[in-house]
Amino acid sequence: MSLLATLTAGSPVFLAAVAAIDATGRLRPVDEAHAQLIATSMNESGLIQPVVVRIDASGNGLKLVVGGHRLRGANILSWEEIPAILIECSDDEARQIEIDENLARKELTALERAEFLAERKRVYETLHPEAAHGKAKKPKTEKGKVANLATFARFSKDAANSTGLSERTIRRACELAGRLSPDAIAAIRGTKVADNQAQLQALAELEPEQQKIVAGLIAAKAAGNVAKARIVAGFVPEGGAVREADRPLARIEPMLMRMSVADLTTLIAMAQAQIAAKTPPAKPAGAKKGGAA
Structure with a gap:
């Protein structure tokens, strides 16, 4: 059972004054476009799921726990009250x-x-x-x-x-x-890279100062991905710093860092099997080139 389910069990729904609910200091800012959609739904069907609040530590008003977009939707609709559940936490x-x-x-x-x-x-x-x-x-x-x-x-x-x-x-x-460095995080937030796990991993492999520069180039739309940003920044030459023959290994290396010990052990066994399969059989001892004299 989740912490929220435990704390809300048996708690009745009441009507809270929208103006009395403090929604500041939250991890994720409200997306206005999403809040507008929520407001439209609330206007047509009402609020299906109440927001969750707690008593503000200052003793003045309520503090929002869950329901940032729903609360914003209520503000958009100019609601004075919103269904809420009060918890102690x-x-x-x-x-x-x-x-x-x-x-x-x-x-x-x-x-x-x-x-x-x-x-x-x-x-x-x-x-x-x-x-x-x-x-x-x-x-x-x-x-x-x-x-x-x-x-x-x-x-x-x-x-x-x-x-x-x-x-x-x-x-x-x-x-x-x-x-990831704080500067890099701040720069790439809101870019396509922010929702690309492989690109984030590639960015994280750089030194903090390089992360900041690369992320800044991506944010400024001077480069569309980490590899191109490294070239624009002059960290690697045009075409990449890896020789053509070594590129398969360069693609594998970032994946190795994300693998568990068990996965790496299995990979070693697979590589050894491939080496054995591709290694020509040894010539019998004492065999001479050109046959018998």
């Missing part, structure tokens, strides 16, 4: 609920998904300090590496159960978010 619990609701709807770009999951991991470790790095009881291994892996396994399992995403998707997204 902390700031971190509210953030986790917001993240899970957005992830479950699968309306995020690849970049947004990575950012949301990285933030969810931070919130998870705050809500579960016994599992966070340096707080959990560590086994006797170098710098607690085993403990860290166990912590991430607990987080990824919890996130998978709450969002419906696979644990592999969650691990890859968190890794991606950790490797």
Whole structure:
């Protein structure tokens, strides 16, 4: 059962004053075009799913937890009140609920998904300090590496159960978010690259300063993808820095970084089988060229 479902169980719906609901400080800004569509639906059929709110920590008014586009739709329609469910939760619990609701709807770009999951991991470790790095009881291994892996396994399992995403998707997204520089993220947000997992991975493989320059070129529409932006920036010569004969290997290398140890082990076995199949059989010992004299 998700955190939201647990907190809303048995909570009645009431009419909340639209003007009293604070929707600031949310992770994902409202898309006006989508809000207009929501408003049209609300005007024709009413609000099917109430928004979720909590008491503002300041004690003045309400704080929005779930339903940013629905609340904006109510504002567009000049509604004075909107159906709502009131829950009790902390700031971190509210953030986790917001993240899970957005992830479950699968309306995020690849970049947004990575950012949301990285933030969810931070919130998870705050809500579960016994599992966070340096707080959990560590086994006797170098710098607690085993403990860290166990912590991430607990987080990824919890996130998978709450969002419906696979644990592999969650691990890859968190890794991606950790490797992208803040400047690069800010620059590519809203571009086509932001919803292209392969392009984001290619960008993440660059050094932070190169990421910033490449992302800036893409945002300025001076290049349509990471490879072209690297050429425009002068990081690689026209045609690429890879020799034609080496291009298959260059295409494989980024994929290797995303593969698990089990996948890499299987790949090694496959490569060894291909090498054996393509290697000519050795000549018998003592054989001479040209036959007998």
